[in-house]
Amino acid sequence: MRKLVLWLAIVAVLVPPALYWAAYAWLESSGGRQMLERALTSRIGMTTRIEGDFNLMLLPAIGVSGTHLVIGEQPGGEAFARSRQFEVSVALRPLWDGKVLVEWIRMTGGQLNPAHYQPSEDSLDSAGTPLPEIRELSLRDFEVVLSAESGSGVRVSELSFSDFSENSETPFFLDIEDLLEAEGRLRWDGAQSRLHLADLQINAIGQRVLGEACLSFNAPVSVNAVLQADVFDLDAFQAGMPGSSAGGGAGPELPLELNARVSVKEFRSGGVTARGVQLAVGIDPVTVCGTD
DSSP states (O other), rough: OOOHHHHHHHHHHHHHHHHHHHHHHHHHHHHHHHHHHHHHHHSSSSSSEEEOOEEESSSSSSSSEEEEEESOTTTSSSSSEEEEEEEEEEOHHHHHTOOEEEEEEEEEEEEEEEGHHHHHHHHSSSSSOOOEEEEEEEEEEEESSSSTTTTEEEEEEEEEEEEEBBBBBBBEEEEEETTTEEEEEEEEETTTTTTEEEEEEEEEEEEEEEEEEEEEEEOOOOEEEEEEEEEEHHHHHHSSTTTTTTTTTSSOOOOEEEEEEEEEEEEEETEEEEEEEEESSSOOOHHHHHOO
């Protein structure tokens, strides 16, 4: 009995590392890197390539971790996104059949350039703008380039959403460093190339607003929102904008149109307080996205 217990203990210690290295060798010998790149391309809708390290991951889930993930690279070298580190979880059952099915993606540290969006050739055959159907996508510490000409952008501390698929609502969370935090539900309308945001709760430089919005990716690209707030302090908002002086000023220029309608119960500006204020910017957002 003692010998049996001893052998069982030895097996328990040796089997996990043996399985790990066997799985790693299988991935490498069977073209695991290429299989993962194809699976990511299919899930994300853009050509995806792994330039750096490539390692088997057992925790927090079965999958792969690595460095330097490139998404949507163009012939000139520009890319839609570059991530310094990444983790990809894959479903276990399809692996027995030699297939890779991506369940979630987490990317940390990198750059996202919407102007360099380049769908894969397979995605170009679909109607509208293709986006991934994926259980979870998370970005952390990413720089989002808003204007290629001026180089202006914002740093996204976190963007995460789960159970994402076209025309299906899913919760999301967004944290833009020194600018705003937002959460709510999003829905992608591929046929119209629009991202609808519902049940929005936004905290922008201490100013809390609620409502709904729509991002239209049809030319011209636009943000369209119907919002409401109990109190809005314009002076505090302008003073807190990145790049502004204490006396106010504008923040980073956005290469898109802004159409908004904001209802404010108490509006403060220049020492004056007004109640029941209706603010409007651009055209009526309802005419663009049907936001009501």
